[in-house]
Amino acid sequence: MPLRQRSTLTQYLIEERRRFPDSKGEFNALILDVALACKAIARAVAMGELGGLYGDHAAQEGGAINVQGETQKKLDVLSNELFIRVNEWAGHLAGMASEEMTDPYQIPGKFPRGKYLLVFDPLDGSSNIDVNVSVGSIFSILRAPQDAIDSGRDLVESDFLQAGATQLAAGYALYGPTTMLVLTVGNGVSAFTLEPNLGEFMLTHSNLQVPADTQEFAINASNSRFWEPPIKRYVDECLAGKSGERGKDFNMRWIASMVAEAHRILMRGGVFMYPRDTKDPSKPGRLRLLYEANPIGMIMEQAGGRASTGREPMLSVTPTGLHQRIGLVFGSKNEVERIERYHSEPATREIDNPLFAERTLFRA
Ligand code: F6P
Numbered sequence: 001m002p003l004r005q006r007s008t009l010t011q012y013l014i015e016e017r018r019r020f021p022d023s024k025g026e027f028n029a030l031i032l033d034v035a036l037a038c039k040a041i042a043r044a045v046a047m048g049e050l051g052g053l054y055g056d057h058a059a060q061e062g063g064a065i066n067v068q069g070e071t072q073k074k075l076d077v078l079s080n081e082l083f084i085r086v087n088e089w090a091g092h093l094a095g096m097a098s099e100e101m102t103d104p105y106q107i108p109g110k111f112p113r114g115k116y117l118l119v120f121d122p123l124d125g126s127s128n129i130d131v132n133v134s135v136g137s138i139f140s141i142l143r144a145p146q147d148a149i150d151s152g153r154d155l156v157e158s159d160f161l162q163a164g165a166t167q168l169a170a171g172y173a174l175y176g177p178t179t180m181l182v183l184t185v186g187n188g189v190s191a192f193t194l195e196p197n198l199g200e201f202m203l204t205h206s207n208l209q210v211p212a213d214t215q216e217f218a219i220n221a222s223n224s225r226f227w228e229p230p231i232k233r234y235v236d237e238c239l240a241g242k243s244g245e246r247g248k249d250f251n252m253r254w255i256a257s258m259v260a261e262a263h264r265i266l267m268r269g270g271v272f273m274y275p276r277d278t279k280d281p282s283k284p285g286r287l288r289l290l291y292e293a294n295p296i297g298m299i300m301e302q303a304g305g306r307a308s309t310g311r312e313p314m315l316s317v318t319p320t321g322l323h324q325r326i327g328l329v330f331g332s333k334n335e336v337e338r339i340e341r342y343h344s345e346p347a348t349r350e351i352d353n354p355l356f357a358e359r360t361l362f363r364a
Helices: 009-017 026-051 074-087 126-131 146-151 221-226 229-243 258-268 289-302 333-344
Strands: 093-098 116-124 135-143 169-175 179-184 190-195 200-205 216-218 271-274 306-308 328-331
Touching: 009 026, 009 190, 009 200, 026 074, 026 116, 026 135, 026 169, 026 179, 074 093, 074 116, 074 126, 074 135, 093 146, 093 289, 116 126, 116 289, 126 135, 135 258, 135 289, 169 258, 169 289, 179 258, 179 289, 216 258, 221 229, 229 271, 229 333, 258 271, 258 289, 258 328, 271 333, 289 306, 289 328, 306 333, 328 333
Parallel strands: 093 116, 216 271
Antiparallel strands: 116 135, 135 169, 169 179, 179 190, 190 200, 271 328, 306 328
């Protein structure tokens, strides 16, 4: 398609901004800086082994374990650095928080401070880096508390503990066969494909909608013995296929790169579950509320899908910690609602007893 028939990310943002005549363009500039960081990460990822960036970050270079207790990869560290350097200088941000940093990042004194907070997971799915499977960056933009904007004070953890419903924008970049940027600024979801020759994100998908129904689910089934009964029930019913309660066969996928699963679900529907489980009582879930669940939750909801803890809408959860983990279920609306329904039904229900299955005299 000729270039002029496609919008660039910049054109898209300018058109979106026309809805807010008073805006000064800082928000757009911030998103363009985030997109620049993502392009730089895409290049580093694409170099693979040739870039010398595969493998674990060496302990002598400052520690190989992050605040999550996970081994940091060299590319995790580089991606974090790129996010910081590209976004710290322009005066749009009051501060940042990253999955890779224990504390909030304070904008250095030599730069002006602004009104937004940038929260990010610089490289999600990093266990996949060294095997050349898709990974991505996830980000969320919040407004800083008014007193922090007015005073320009240093930020504290509580400044970031805002429910997902307050996010102003959320997105992810997917470093797959093509690099894509998926973005919501609260007015639906659009996706941009990186045109590598121009170095521009071009609008390729407008108004994305997650189909309400699906026959595809994603879960790490090696954790099944730790699942709570509602999840076990849901997965058992999917596995039973045509001959079971659901009366249809389901397909299963697990990439172990949440951003890649989110993208598949955005494009063709599906349900993703990394639910709360009993594997490690100190971790109520695997994924992070601020860097993963909330931004992906906003994208799903903006695309007509749903995101939930299983018990309540993800975007209504009030965070209690910067690195809080949470059970996460998202994707096709009717499936997520079904999983929520299974959670809300009485715990005494004997799920393995066929008398209590969906198509019985006990059905609501
Ligand atoms: O850090 C999060 C993450 O890498 C997700 O992208 C992914 O869904 C998940 O962890 C994979 O977990 P597991 O190793 O249990 O499959």
